[in-house]
Amino acid sequence: MIQLLVFLPLLTALVAGLGGRAIGHTAAKAITTGGLFVSAALAWTIFIGFWLNDSAGYTVPVLDWIESGNLSVHWALKVDTLTAVMLVVVTSVSALVHLYSWGYMEEDPSQSRFFAYLSLFTFAMLMLVTADNLVQMFFGWEGVGLASYLLIGFWYHKPSANAAAIKAFVVNRVGDFGFSLGIFGTFLVFGTVSLDAILAAVPQHSGQTFSFLGSQVDVMTCLCLLLFVGACGKSAQLGLHTWLPDAMEGPTPVSALIHAATMVTAGVFMVCRLSPMFEASPTAQAVVCVVGACTALFAATVGMVQYDIKRVIAYSTCSQLGYMFFAAGSGAYGAAMFHLFTHAFFKALLFLGAGSVIHAMHHEQDMRFYGGLRRHIPITFWMMTIGTLALTGFFFTAGYYSKDAILEAAFASGTSHGTFAFFVGAIVAALTSFYSWRLVFLTFFGQPRWAGSEHIQHAAHGDHGHDDHHAHDHDAQDDGTAGYHPHESPLSMLIPLFVLGTGALLAGLVWHEKFVGAEEGAGFWRGSLAFREHLMHAMHEVPAWVVWTPSVAFFLGLGLAWHVYLGKPSIPKWWQNEVPGLYQFLLRKWYFDELYDALFVKPALWLGRLFWTRGDQQTIDRFGPNGAADVVVVGAGLARRFQSGYVYSYALVMLVGLAAAAAWMMR
């Protein structure tokens, strides 16, 4: 069953990708989408087994892979509760995104390629989450990176899309650099790359030291931090986050699937999968916790001022990933996974909702040109509102349970970094609420501001006659609409929104006892991650003000956004004009891109040119072959012969040399 689940998307990707031209778009789309729904059905079957019954974890070997000396790596599929949760997330969102793309990508001439990439991505992600060893996890890790690269750069005519694709791949490679070193070190210490064997042997090696780059360091701390560098790359944590906002160049379904629900959570999954290792290194945990908290804060502050609807959600994703990491760093791996699980629903919902808005607005993504859309695309509006309620943690939505669990766990962990994370997390909760409602208000409320949009002008003056019969009857040219009437997306795009909306509302209510419950949690996870029962108990003992903090933050952010964007729209302008330094700092994303450009990109190119011209040409060649030529040629007076000489003469020299040598050795 698991084999079919994992390899079906690969098969459909190959058929659609290589045979797309032969079988046509519709068949390619049907095959990939159908395959994914089969996989999703299988995934739910497996998950239900772990949820309601006591399915035992198991591993299915597939094929030998790399063997060398005492290293032995196999292709194998490992299934336990942790994997089952990921299987459900990956296949469900992927299936819905496939369906959604029928509508969203309807007019694209390369649809089969798009669907093939989506399925290929899903396959790689499934290999990642079913890996039974670090190397196969790395295979999935790089595979999703490839798919992400291809999908970000899907519209490869745009230079910005190409640049974003390369940036995503290269920045992820920086993470992979750490991940690789972590794997090598793990193999050195444990003598194996198999997850089960490693995690079983953790107690035996904790507290040991080994030599790394010339200094003696704690084994677990070093390995965990190296692996965490990989997690930071994939999950866009502070420092290696710069690729994620740019990745929004890809089509919106891609952003929903890869850059919100699945791939970017791979780092969190990795930390949870290796949680017994992290538990053995308090230092590494503290680092994970602090990096997560800082990322959450950083991304939320930047998200507050962005105007591109997708970038706001992208920074929100970055920020929510920070939550997951500081949960893991606080020791609440169940809570991290729970937030990963609920986040997949509501963030995919928000992205697909944003896609629906963008679809309706003819690829206009700037919220300054939205406004008043709730009357035109009411279903999208309501679904986006549900997503926002869940993201901001409104009572009894999915995000309410998972975010509360994280904050309470951070507080209850009793460590200084946990407390730090709690306070940062509380502030970020308010910021999240602010920028999320800002998005809703700017997009769906107020007066239409479409007239300024080039996309809309293009559409309104273009020959989109088919729009007209949808038109409602309030079209005056001076109402800010420029005579354009957005219309609701087709059913293929709305069904995924309904499904995800249901998940965003109910996932927390249904599963919180299983994921983070002190009583049921351990029985649910069954050792697939380090589950600290006492921490889960302590979560229920936290003071009342801690429990109420997230809800206060929710209303604070909502109220502020309401006041600023619906009450007094002059306030944002005032901030822009009165504190331009702060505004620019946030708008330019804390100047990370500028900094990296100056620190890495420019020097690399400069050094490359320096080595090439000064090194190779002016030093090595000048004193090497060219210098030798000058000496030889001038000395023998054969300059002309050598410069224009015929190649045979060289061969002749060679042969004479050989003959002389042969003669000498047979003397």
Add this chain to the structure above:
Amino acid sequence: MPILSLMILLPVVAALVVATLPGGDDERAGRARVVALATTLVEFVAGIWLWTQFDQTTPAFQFTEDLPLFAPFVSWSLGIDGIALMLIELSVFLMPLCILASWTSVKKRVPEYMAAFLLMEALMVGTFAARDMFLFYLFFEGGLIPMFLIIGIWGGARRIYASYKFFLYTLLGSVLMLVAMLWMVNFAGSADIGVLSKTDFPKEAQFWLFLAFFASFAVKMPMWPVHTWLPDAHVEAPTAGSVILAGVLLKLGGYGFIRFSLPMFPDASAQLIWLVFGLSMVAVVYTSLVALVQQDMKKLIAYSSVAHMAFVTGGLFALNTQGLEGAMVMMLSHGLVSGALFLCVGVIYDRLHTREISRYGGLADTMPQYALALLFFTMASVGLPATSGFVAEFLVLLGLYQTSTWATFVLTTGIILGAGYMLWLYARVAYGKAAGDDTRAMPDLNAREIAILAPIILATLWMGVYPKSFQQPMKPAIAAVVARLEGRELATVPTDMTLSPVLPALESPAKAAESHH
């Protein structure tokens, strides 16, 4: 049946036939192509037959032949172990593809061209099959002659300079190596590689012998800073010449290290790892950065080859099983992948007659099949898992980590830089918009080109997903080399490149606690 002799002699005979074909120019050219293709295909079949008949459980030389021509010093003494077998497979696999790649693009003096390639094949097989050190030397150095000719006659504008540079570098190294060989044979009383591999040369002598061989192999590899002949040679060589240069000739250095330096001078090898690691570390960073700024496709790939070859030297001098096996897989993988990348350059060069990256663009639109193939090889070059490149890099770095974390750390940066220059190349060639109308008008791959690239794609995937098929024959031979190296005293370097084996440094908590009190 003296299969190895036949595999060496057949192409020589075919070369003679091709060179002396009767008829007019066009007729001769046509026949030369057919004869060359048929010969290389027969060689390929013979290679596969070798593989099936090969006993994968022993490090001993197989298919041995001995014909004492000029005993005791030079004899026609042939035989292969797993390492030689796999390199022969690589050679005979690439050869027919090279002939096909030259089918229409080479127009002048076709019979001579085909003869040069056939001669080259004979010399390559001979190099890997030689069991006598001087016989090896003859093939090893002789193999360069056809390459001089190929670059010098069928090359680009600066072909004379390129072949001269190539010649000068290699000459220097090979003279030193020859002197060392003479000393060794005098000492051991035999030129038999099997015997020499078991001879314990005095440690001081090993040092000088190692350096003499190193001079030759480092140039062939090529290692930094004696790499500057490679970009010029590649740029000027015709497509098939580049394929053989990158695919097989660059493997001669690595083959030399594993066949001679490591087993014959194990103490010197262990003492001089700092030299090799140092040069490899510089090479990866330096040439990767240089590759980043290249405007010429072939130069870019040539510089990337230097970086990849630094992984080979790093793996070999990790002096352990994973490192050596990784280095061998890297040689095979690089032979396939960079050979294929040069073929890919050749495909568009045939259409537009320029290697300027900026003249292309938008090929994903106009040549989708080509863009897909190029994407595949780009990804294989950056070592994406499930391609051969990953298995190679992974094993090399895993092995190296056990010997030196510093060297591993620096070499691993190569995976970041490699992704940078290869993806940027790909984006400039395949994505964006076509640079001109002539670029836009380029037709997609034809059947012949698909027939050239498809087998390499399959082989690369096979080696990436199930490398066992390729590793298994080499394991006993590599184990024998590793056994020679075991227990040798490693150099300790003041800066602590952690050359002291890292694992013994693991302290148990109990011991650590004791030492604190």
